[in-house]
Amino acid sequence: xxxKPTIVRTxxxxxxxxxSFRRSRPIEEAAVGFVPTMGYLHEGHASLxxxxxxxxxxxxxxxxxxxxxxxxxxxxxxxxxxxxxDVALAASCGVDLVFLPTVQEMYPxxxxxxxxxxxxxxxxCGASRPGHFDGVATVVAKLLNIVxxxxxxxxxxxxxxxxxxxxxxxxxxxxxxxxxxxTVREEDGLALSSRNVYLNAEEREQALxxxxxxxxxxEWIGEGVDAPELSELLKREIRRSPLAKVEYAEAxxxxxxxxxxxxxxxxxxxxxxxxxxxxxxxxxxLIDNRLLNPKEVGVHACFAK
Amino acid sequence: xxxKPTIVRTxxxxxxxxxSFRRSRPIEEAAVGFVPTMGYLHEGHASLxxxxxxxxxxxxxxxxxxxxxxxxxxxxxxxxxxxxxDVALAASCGVDLVFLPTVQEMYPxxxxxxxxxxxxxxxxCGASRPGHFDGVATVVAKLLNIVxxxxxxxxxxxxxxxxxxxxxxxxxxxxxxxxxxxTVREEDGLALSSRNVYLNAEEREQALxxxxxxxxxxEWIGEGVDAPELSELLKREIRRSPLAKVEYAEAxxxxxxxxxxxxxxxxxxxxxxxxxxxxxxxxxxLIDNRLLNPKEVGVHACFAK
Numbered sequence: 001x002x003x004k005p006t007i008v009r010t011x012x013x014x015x016x017x018x019x020s021f022r023r024s025r026p027i028e029e030a031a032v033g034f035v036p037t038m039g040y041l042h043e044g045h046a047s048l049x050x051x052x053x054x055x056x057x058x059x060x061x062x063x064x065x066x067x068x069x070x071x072x073x074x075x076x077x078x079x080x081x082x083x084x085x086d087v088a089l090a091a092s093c094g095v096d097l098v099f100l101p102t103v104q105e106m107y108p109x110x111x112x113x114x115x116x117x118x119x120x121x122x123x124x125c126g127a128s129r130p131g132h133f134d135g136v137a138t139v140v141a142k143l144l145n146i147v148x149x150x151x152x153x154x155x156x157x158x159x160x161x162x163x164x165x166x167x168x169x170x171x172x173x174x175x176x177x178x179x180x181x182x183t184v185r186e187e188d189g190l191a192l193s194s195r196n197v198y199l200n201a202e203e204r205e206q207a208l209x210x211x212x213x214x215x216x217x218x219e220w221i222g223e224g225v226d227a228p229e230l231s232e233l234l235k236r237e238i239r240r241s242p243l244a245k246v247e248y249a250e251a252x253x254x255x256x257x258x259x260x261x262x263x264x265x266x267x268x269x270x271x272x273x274x275x276x277x278x279x280x281x282x283x284x285x286l287i288d289n290r291l292l293n294p295k296e297v298g299v300h301a302c303f304a305k
Numbered sequence: 306x307x308x309k310p311t312i313v314r315t316x317x318x319x320x321x322x323x324x325s326f327r328r329s330r331p332i333e334e335a336a337v338g339f340v341p342t343m344g345y346l347h348e349g350h351a352s353l354x355x356x357x358x359x360x361x362x363x364x365x366x367x368x369x370x371x372x373x374x375x376x377x378x379x380x381x382x383x384x385x386x387x388x389x390x391d392v393a394l395a396a397s398c399g400v401d402l403v404f405l406p407t408v409q410e411m412y413p414x415x416x417x418x419x420x421x422x423x424x425x426x427x428x429x430c431g432a433s434r435p436g437h438f439d440g441v442a443t444v445v446a447k448l449l450n451i452v453x454x455x456x457x458x459x460x461x462x463x464x465x466x467x468x469x470x471x472x473x474x475x476x477x478x479x480x481x482x483x484x485x486x487x488t489v490r491e492e493d494g495l496a497l498s499s500r501n502v503y504l505n506a507e508e509r510e511q512a513l514x515x516x517x518x519x520x521x522x523x524e525w526i527g528e529g530v531d532a533p534e535l536s537e538l539l540k541r542e543i544r545r546s547p548l549a550k551v552e553y554a555e556a557x558x559x560x561x562x563x564x565x566x567x568x569x570x571x572x573x574x575x576x577x578x579x580x581x582x583x584x585x586x587x588x589x590x591l592i593d594n595r596l597l598n599p600k601e602v603g604v605h606a607c608f609a610k
């Protein structure tokens with residue numbers, strides 16, 4: 001149905017191919033879409049790729065396990081990889097170019113430049129993974145400068161990452177539209193993640209506590225809880241699964257990621273609220289979230305009662 | 306001889322005009338050159354503008370006194386400005402577009418993103434002006450993303466700035482060639498600077514101690530001094546001017562800006578050495594430098610004796 005994507009391993013060749021695409025088309029058909037990933041692709045990535053193929057004349061997928069966004073005790077070395085399967089999935093989605101650089105190609109000399117994003121990185125994964133978002137912001141800035149896409153696609157499963165990349169692109173005048181796409185889930189509710197392969201059968205079962213607790217958020221917000229109360233309710237629900245170790249369970253305004261005033265019922269907040277979880281099962285760390293508008297949720301919850 | 310440049314005050318309009326230029330030309334004539342400045346232009350800026358006009362089909366000059374590169378006790382408020390004279394000079398050099406954004410246009414929302422460059426910012430102005438190069442790297446990254454030039458031109462009078470911008474562009478894969486151009490001087494040797502207008506007659510006279518001391522560097526290196534000895538000789542020479550307060554007088558490898566091993570004669574160093582000065586006269590801070598290849602200097606100094 002679609003032809004195989006071209007695999008490109010150097011920055012110079014990628015730039016040459018993108019430039020030649022842009023020159024070959026009238027401007028209204030020359031849009032470039034970009035999906036940066038760490039590979040081991042799943043249906044969540046596929047949804048981003050399909051969206052990009054639909055929106056743009058050329059779609060570039062990058063697969064790069066970026067060492068500088070992993071902490072010293074994290075899973076860089078064992079991060080799962082399967083280049084062949086990834087390229088097959090890319091082909092089935094209609095991707096044109098797959099950029100597969102080496103670490104040496106991305107960091108050819110001692111790196112002295114870091115793109116730092118403050119405030120939106122203070123909480124959630126920013127607090128529990130120091131330096132993580134510096135590594136994300138730096139590599140995304142690099143990739144956006146390499147590809148210079150019209151649009152770049154990110155999954156809302158990593159909602160804080162979307163907030164970080166969006167703010168970075170705005171603050172640095174990067175001329176790329178950051179498009180965020182909904183989380184894709186297994187039929188039973190588990191958010192898709194390359195890290196799900198680490199889970200054994202029992203952990204996989206108990207990992208449903210994340211999506212199950214999140215499915216009750218609208219109800220709890222409708223009942224008038226504030227942010228600390230919601231956090232407690234989420235933790236209590238998750239801890240019913242004995243293997244779950246909660247790292248955080250928080251409600252923050254979105255996209256600024258500021259903590260709402262304690263004592264203020266969440267249902268009275270204007271705009272969006274992100275309810276985000278990070279939970280460990282053994283050495284595997286899973287995240288999940290719900291992004292909602294409490295005012296609409298409140299009404300909905302009242303009607304539902 | 307040349308037509309007046311177009312004055313542009315918004316990012317959106319600047320991008321539109323540059324895109325329309327690029328579309329109007331075959332690729333080999335569509336190069337864009339960029340000279341970022343803080344205005345109050347002098348012959349040093351003019352040399353960058355003329356070089357850009359010579360090398361490119363379109364030249365963009367930006368004039369923006371960037372608040373985030375000034376420290377709390379620095380001269381942001383009194384930094385000299387003369388838009389009319391600047392535009393006239395730009396016209397005489399053949400500049401096509403002058404980008405004159407407001408602070409609000411460049412920083413429309415609370416900025417949370419900073420581009421930080423380490424190591425090459427440890428010494429010299431980086432040490433005495435904390436945060437200065439974060440502000441420079443951040444605004445230059447923004448301007449390069451706005452203009453997306455093929456080449457950007459910087460004066461070697463700010464040699465550390467050239468080193469910072471060059472490393473940042475490499476590390477972040479910014480697809481712009483950073484071109485450095487020689488320092489332009491008054492007939493008596495004073496390096497041109499917008500800050501020279503702050504000097505009174507006596508200070509102006511004594512400010513010659515910078516270029517005078519630098520003019521002896523080749524001779525001293527030929528005699529076999531190491532970096533600390535050269536520093537002492539420079540300071541002694543400058544202090545013959547009683548109004549001069551030396552902030553630093555240092556020799557570093559270039560472009561890495563690392564201190565050479567004490568005890569090693571500078572004339573034995575391979576590659577380039579930057580000899581850099583910062584000297585205060587009253588509240589005015591002046592910088593100057595010489596960039597040289599000691600091996601060549603050594604030979605030259607021996608012949609000259």
